[in-house]
Amino acid sequence: MSQLAAALTPVHQRYLLEARQMQALSFAVHIPLVAFGIAFPVMVLFAEWLHRRTGDPLYLTLAQRWSRVMVALFAVGVITGTILSFEMGLLWPNFTGTFGSVFGLGFAIEGFSFFVEAIFIGIYAYGWGRLSPRAHFASGIPIVISGFTGSLMVISVNAWMNHPGGFHLLGGKVIDVNPLQALFGNSFLWHELIHMYIAGYIVAGFLVAAAYAFGRLRGRWGRYERAALAIPLTIAALASPVQVLVGDWAAREVATMQPVKLAAIEGLQASTRGAPEHLLGWYTDGQVKYGIAIPHMLSLLAFHSWNATVKGLDTVAPAQRPPVNVVRISFQMMVGIGTMLALLGVVYVVVRIRRKRLPESRWFYRAVVLAGPLSLVALIAGWVTTEVGRQPWVVYRVMPTADAVTGAGGIPIGYGTLLVVYIALAFAVAWILRRLARKPLPSADTPGGVHV
Amino acid sequence: MLDALPLVFALAGLTLYTVLAGADFGAGVWQLFAGRGAHAEEIREHAHHSMAPVWEANHVWLIFVLTVMWTAYPEAFGSIASTLAAPLFLAGVGIILRGASYALRAGIESRRELRVIDAVFAGASLVTPFALGAAAGAIASERVPVGNAAGALFSSWLNPTSILIGVIAVANSAYLAAVYLAADARRVGDPELENAFRTRALGAGVLAGAIALAGLVVVHADAHSLFEQLTSGSALAALVASVLAGAATLALVAHRHFELARFGASLAVAAVIAGWALARYPTLLPGLTVQQAAASHDALVALLVAVIAGAVVLFPSLALLFRLALTGRFDPDVPAREDDVGRGRRSIGAPLGARVAAALLIAGVGLLNVASAPWAHAIGVVSLLAFLVTAFLQIAPSAIGTDG
Numbered sequence A: 001m002s003q004l005a006a007a008l009t010p011v012h013q014r015y016l017l018e019a020r021q022m023q024a025l026s027f028a029v030h031i032p033l034v035a036f037g038i039a040f041p042v043m044v045l046f047a048e049w050l051h052r053r054t055g056d057p058l059y060l061t062l063a064q065r066w067s068r069v070m071v072a073l074f075a076v077g078v079i080t081g082t083i084l085s086f087e088m089g090l091l092w093p094n095f096t097g098t099f100g101s102v103f104g105l106g107f108a109i110e111g112f113s114f115f116v117e118a119i120f121i122g123i124y125a126y127g128w129g130r131l132s133p134r135a136h137f138a139s140g141i142p143i144v145i146s147g148f149t150g151s152l153m154v155i156s157v158n159a160w161m162n163h164p165g166g167f168h169l170l171g172g173k174v175i176d177v178n179p180l181q182a183l184f185g186n187s188f189l190w191h192e193l194i195h196m197y198i199a200g201y202i203v204a205g206f207l208v209a210a211a212y213a214f215g216r217l218r219g220r221w222g223r224y225e226r227a228a229l230a231i232p233l234t235i236a237a238l239a240s241p242v243q244v245l246v247g248d249w250a251a252r253e254v255a256t257m258q259p260v261k262l263a264a265i266e267g268l269q270a271s272t273r274g275a276p277e278h279l280l281g282w283y284t285d286g287q288v289k290y291g292i293a294i295p296h297m298l299s300l301l302a303f304h305s306w307n308a309t310v311k312g313l314d315t316v317a318p319a320q321r322p323p324v325n326v327v328r329i330s331f332q333m334m335v336g337i338g339t340m341l342a343l344l345g346v347v348y349v350v351v352r353i354r355r356k357r358l359p360e361s362r363w364f365y366r367a368v369v370l371a372g373p374l375s376l377v378a379l380i381a382g383w384v385t386t387e388v389g390r391q392p393w394v395v396y397r398v399m400p401t402a403d404a405v406t407g408a409g410g411i412p413i414g415y416g417t418l419l420v421v422y423i424a425l426a427f428a429v430a431w432i433l434r435r436l437a438r439k440p441l442p443s444a445d446t447p448g449g450v451h452v
Numbered sequence B: 001m002l003d004a005l006p007l008v009f010a011l012a013g014l015t016l017y018t019v020l021a022g023a024d025f026g027a028g029v030w031q032l033f034a035g036r037g038a039h040a041e042e043i044r045e046h047a048h049h050s051m052a053p054v055w056e057a058n059h060v061w062l063i064f065v066l067t068v069m070w071t072a073y074p075e076a077f078g079s080i081a082s083t084l085a086a087p088l089f090l091a092g093v094g095i096i097l098r099g100a101s102y103a104l105r106a107g108i109e110s111r112r113e114l115r116v117i118d119a120v121f122a123g124a125s126l127v128t129p130f131a132l133g134a135a136a137g138a139i140a141s142e143r144v145p146v147g148n149a150a151g152a153l154f155s156s157w158l159n160p161t162s163i164l165i166g167v168i169a170v171a172n173s174a175y176l177a178a179v180y181l182a183a184d185a186r187r188v189g190d191p192e193l194e195n196a197f198r199t200r201a202l203g204a205g206v207l208a209g210a211i212a213l214a215g216l217v218v219v220h221a222d223a224h225s226l227f228e229q230l231t232s233g234s235a236l237a238a239l240v241a242s243v244l245a246g247a248a249t250l251a252l253v254a255h256r257h258f259e260l261a262r263f264g265a266s267l268a269v270a271a272v273i274a275g276w277a278l279a280r281y282p283t284l285l286p287g288l289t290v291q292q293a294a295a296s297h298d299a300l301v302a303l304l305v306a307v308i309a310g311a312v313v314l315f316p317s318l319a320l321l322f323r324l325a326l327t328g329r330f331d332p333d334v335p336a337r338e339d340d341v342g343r344g345r346r347s348i349g350a351p352l353g354a355r356v357a358a359a360l361l362i363a364g365v366g367l368l369n370v371a372s373a374p375w376a377h378a379i380g381v382v383s384l385l386a387f388l389v390t391a392f393l394q395i396a397p398s399a400i401g402t403d404g
């Protein structure tokens, strides 16, 4: 299939599918925590900043309570991320062994981001009331920055896998490695980074808001709850419409750089001039059945032109096409949910501006309660689109996933174990979040009242 | 020379991981052996509170070692990770359980819950260093050949040498933890705890040393070439240095110079790791030298620049964290700092200009979604992000807590 001479000899792995599912599982567990790693520090710091500006103890309470949640989620992010690092070697040793020198730099720099993040989370969480307020606030800023740089680095790796560069193949050997070119001179990086970074704010924002919206439906609605709802909800409400714009950009980048992925997203069999777009439906026998066709829409969206030609799946051999329905359905889920979130966001923003208050309808709060989990679904669906749409390549058009996999036995055992551990972890996280929510509000007069 | 430099970094990272994170694991071991009753509870609490602010930072050294290894020596990394999948996976599960218990401890309300969580924590603290030590033992005893899972899945790490090194890793962790916790107890001013951990440190230290010395017999029988490497030339010198440093730390602990003892213990660990590396150099894995395994020149240079630049940020940050932790600023009963917040009671929400936000939004849409040149996209994205910030400041803060 490829001209590549991998570092280690590729082996036949009976459990390739399980290996891929294990990888996907680990990501699906890590990535929601990443969303919190990106956005939660900003919310906590904003609350602390409000306290510094207004002197209102309510905001201090809010920041302290949120910071406990932040610490707990960070710990889980750390361990699930560690598993991902292990899996680069445990599941895909030949990928890492062949291309580690090309993409490894991204992870190495990311390691330093994690250091900074971990160090300052420790200082921030245990420094309440023990550092001067200014120093304490300042200790939160590196957390925000390293959340961004960490995402930048890891996504530069993913963008490279999707759009590889920065090396040459000579007789199948990887030569002329230029890691900077590979990671940062890559036009695929920017839309992925921005789209993911904004997704972090959407997911964390709607999930936190959902908790308080749920409380409101149950009658918990004091000043504290209103502030705790408004901050994350405002963030998510603004970010969601912007995400649609960024998503449109992402789609156009994919159209030019990964035409086969786009064809899978749309279920487009043959290259078509003025291609239509299908909403919903099921891809089978080379066409989308039961879908709603909108003429010319795909050409218009992907290339901004009524009659542009969109490449179809049949531009490559069947063995080189990704599983169309998985990609298509995930994509439609993301876009469908994304559109609804954007509408909800616009409603909220309009009410805030026009009426200068929070919305009052119970339906609005019911929608927010739903928006939390749905935004998470959109996040994972988006990654499934990207990652499964890249199949059957681990390094797009260079290394097939089947060549990357480990030759070690026992993958199903590892997969099963990890599944059990992660289910337990999910329960544990739910438990700790409930417990933290139940703990009495620390009195705002004793800044040392928070003890994590 | 350039070829070997990343290895030096990785080994330095490994030493720091062994010393710093090792102490975290060891704290878990002491929780396991704390027994029951009020005194035991105190020991557990102390072990937890001393480690909680620093464990994540200490853990990242492992990530550092992994990333340096796969960037600089990808082929060797792939071979090691695939052959040693079982112990590494075990260590991974241990890391999950341990980290999760740190997170969960914040929510406990009853003794019973505490006991369950501490039991998980302690179990994971035993498994992880053992598995990582056994993996190191597999590499040391040349049971990891080059290739995709070319070595044995089990006997590569379940053999006398590997098990020995796994056990030493656990004992050493327990020792390091006891020294650290004794120092911490003294800082908090709790002589009873200090004595408890001093006794433990002495016990564990003697035990670790004894296992290590007795282990030489095991290595002699099981991995003869490793034995020869370790007992000749510069490696022998390093080994002797390690034994001396180990003995010296015991004396320091006995005389309650705990801080110095920590440095001594680090030295002992560093000497063993360095000795081992020197003994094997330039072999990395059987049949693969460091030079053969190393990535290309440019990749190594980029990595080195990144590591050095990273270190410039990292070390001051770490110094700050440890200074705060070691001077007791994170202790529960330290008096709170005077809060000078909100002195001015400034009101917020001065109009920042809804117009600016609107203009940024329109510009962003035009440049990102209508235009198609890359430069336009770049400016468009920046405009949209700027829109988000301005719009947020515009609507978020004003009277949030009071309206509705």
Ligand code: HDD
Pocket: A162, A191, A192, A193, A195, A196, A199, A202, A203, A243, A244, A246, A247, A248, A250, A251, A252, A254, A334, A335, A336, A337, A338, A339, A341, A375, A376, A378, A379, A380, A381, A382, A383, A384, A385, A386, A389
């Ligand atoms: C809250 C989450 C969320 C929401 C509401 C949306 N997306 Fe998304 N999308 C993601 C979260 C996400 C992501 C973070 O999961 C992905 C995976 C890879 C990436 O860069 O972002 C993604 C990928 C992704 C890709 C593939 C990019 C690639 O393979 O490089 C496209 C084409 C879109 N998205 C398009 C959209 C459109 C048109 C949306 C509008 C309605 C949209 N997304 C909403």
Ligand code: HEM
Pocket: A030, A033, A034, A036, A037, A038, A073, A074, A075, A076, A077, A078, A079, A080, A081, A082, A083, A084, A085, A088, A114, A115, A117, A118, A147, A150, A151, A152, A154, A155, A196, B056, B059, B060, B063
């Ligand atoms: C192959 C993929 C990935 C690997 C190997 C990986 C690795 C890791 C590791 C090791 C950690 C723990 C850091 C620590 O010890 O403090 C971590 C946490 C984190 N990762 Fe990932 N990660 C991956 C995917 C991602 C992705 C896709 C993103 C996001 C955009 C991301 C962003 C983060 C962030 C922000 C954290 C901090 C955790 C938190 O704040 O909760 N990672 N990751």
Ligand code: HEM
Pocket: A020, A021, A023, A024, A027, A028, A031, A092, A095, A154, A155, A157, A158, A380, A383, A384, A387, A388, A391, A392, A393, A394, A401, A404
């Ligand atoms: C940013 C860093 C990421 C890296 C380096 C990365 C790397 C990989 C690798 C090495 C594989 C296995 C090989 C393959 O199946 O092609 C994989 C598969 C996969 N990843 Fe990613 N990934 C990243 C982000 C994500 C995220 C955030 C998700 C979120 C859910 C994700 C979802 C998946 C899925 C679903 C698969 C399985 C694909 C299949 O089996 O068809 N990935 N990824």
